Amino acid sequence: MTAQISLDRLTGLIAFARAASLGNYTSAARSLGVSPSAISKSVQRLEAQLGLRLFARTTRSLTLTSEGRELHEKTLRLLRQAEEIEQTATAARSEPSGTLRITAPLPIGVHILSPAIPKFRALYPKLSIDLRLADQHIDLIEEGIDVAVRVGELADSRLISRRLGWHRIAAFASSDYLSRRGIPLHPDDLPRHDCLTFRYQSSGQLLRWPFKVGTKIIEIVPEHAVVADASDAVAAMAVAGGGICMSPTYVAATFVKAGLLTPVLAEFAVDLFPITALWPESRRSNPNVKAIVAFLQEVFPMPAPWDVVMVNG
Template identity: 65%
Template structure:
């Protein structure tokens, strides 16, 4: 007679799979909303039950053992089956309810989603939103994410995608800075200015500034006086008169609306990739996902309000 799996062992499998996916007890604990020690103890009890070492542990990292790798693959299948059962139950209710897990890059979450979510919750009061902000490209399915918003599209056949809006970037500066230093007339003039650049946290690479000049896409590497790895911090430095920098229009738009930033070379602004919604194929029939995707169409209209603000500021005022 087969031994029945206990609740403690199932909890251990979930803790183990999350730890293996994210690479640490701390990250797994954050994802599961428990303490790191609880995750560690669950994994240790699972190892004791199996009589196997699932991880090779060092002071800096956890690495799956060969036996751990095999159990990890099997554990993922179990967790996916459980999630599909949950999704079937959600779909049978027909009404959005329960928890909706959403992930998005920090700038999009702060500047677009955070402002919109209260209206979404008012519309669906039985639905709880779990919003996770960050640029790490973790496995959406393994993390149990319902909808992910990303810049660009992930090449994953298990995911369905929908474009939301262009990810438009443009150069900006404060009126005060331009009054002190003068407005550059050509791209070559940028060499004479203080440039504030952005660095990708995921790669450590500094951004090469793209400009759409006619049919050509030109890229330059500015001689930066400052390099910052958060888009909102770049915009804050620019608004404080720090120099000229490049920013997504949805980050810069509130500053432009307040008169703290103005677009520089708006005629060369570039649609850099596309803001995209992605969701697992298994979530296609979920009322929660359907409701959120419909809401995203309102949040990201054909002409986005942030691009409209920047375009209006770039239009010469008639006398």
Template identity: 60%
Template sequence: MLREAEGIEQGVAAARAEPAGMLKVTAPLPVGVNILAPALPAFRQRHPKVSVDVRLSDRYVDLIEEGVDVAIRVGDPGDTRLIARRLAPHRICAFASPNYLRERGVPQHPNDLLQHDCVNFRYQSTGQEAVWPFNLGSKLIESTPPSALIIDTSDAVVAALAAGAGIGISATYIAAACVERRELVPVLHEFAYDRFHLHAVWPESRRGNPAVKAFVAFLQDVFPSPAPWDVLVQTRAREG
């Protein structure tokens, strides 16, 4: 009877340690569309007892107030109530279509952008246009070039660039699919500046949750460093 009781207790402990239940996750829209959503079937195969409720938005989500288990965020996690795990870099680069570059030439310096059609991104949360960061030696230069086309969705910016609208900046993980299909070419890559990292963050109260632990471990596989999308863009930049 003692051994039987011990076996039952071990079985209960194992069941408690197995990831299960509903997991609420939030991420920025472009991260969710381009990286997270395609990876979720693999997570479900690995942990079939976990259901994942994903909320994609560029709105800042208070995890504790809204009962969210895990968030993917760009840059400094910024909330001391949360545990953070660094993921892949959030790398920004300039891109243009091969046809546009054949017609207008390839810029060799950020100052050359004044002679080009530019496409910029506008933040929905603030209404501000994106600032373009460039690394000139050891100095960071930031500018917002005059743009004839301004769009408030990152994936739409990339679609416009692939269609030949001009030169624009994008996170590499958004542009990578177009780069792989040779619909976009990295430009000014030697001036690219890595300002932020992606982070997984979760409340202290979720520290021991098996589903949260499993999901965070999974995110480290999905967002490795170096990231495959960064390697692809760097390779194509070297090809010229």
């Protein structure tokens, strides 16, 4: 007789695997699009069915028991095999369809991807888009992500990558601020100005402002008047005349075109990191992934329009 797994138990395994990977029910629920209580109940039913305690629970997190660790490894193998089955079926289709899951840093998602997605959907109306924006990197394979757009040099043997462009950051200020406080001509002038700086949400570290001085690239952490952990907030404060900010050009470009921000120290700006598209090896032949990767290369042209504003204003 062939053993059969019930749908209820399979649901419990999925909930358990996601909760174990992410460390809590809330994150697992968010990634699966259900409520935390649904995740908790599924895991509790699974424990009752198996007669095992899978988690040592605290008020803040979940810790796997020894039995839970062993089951987690086996469950991940099972889910990866299910993923391969799904990808084989998807690759058999010639036309992109279904749900395409994309993740990207918040500012790239807001300023570059979101305005482009309607055009992409017009090309592929059978596709629905699940766009997830966060500064924290997530595991593409465990989260079921099709394509990630990320900043920086990234190495993961399970992923395929393609360079899209450059993450260029530069200094900006409003004309009102510059008329009151003067225009800095060299990075050494920054201590005499109000600086608006950015703090990374993932690490809590302050952004080091990079400048190319002669043949060298220097990085400084200026004394700041205000610090914020969102690029758009920093740019908005600069627009309001609060001081000089260091911002990605794709965030500042709209304000520069509208005359609300002016590039400063532009001759010292540097291309800091590459912007890269990544996708799991298992999705190499996926028509959805092929379509979005080709489209992303159009979305990130060279030169990028948001960098051109540094020259043309």
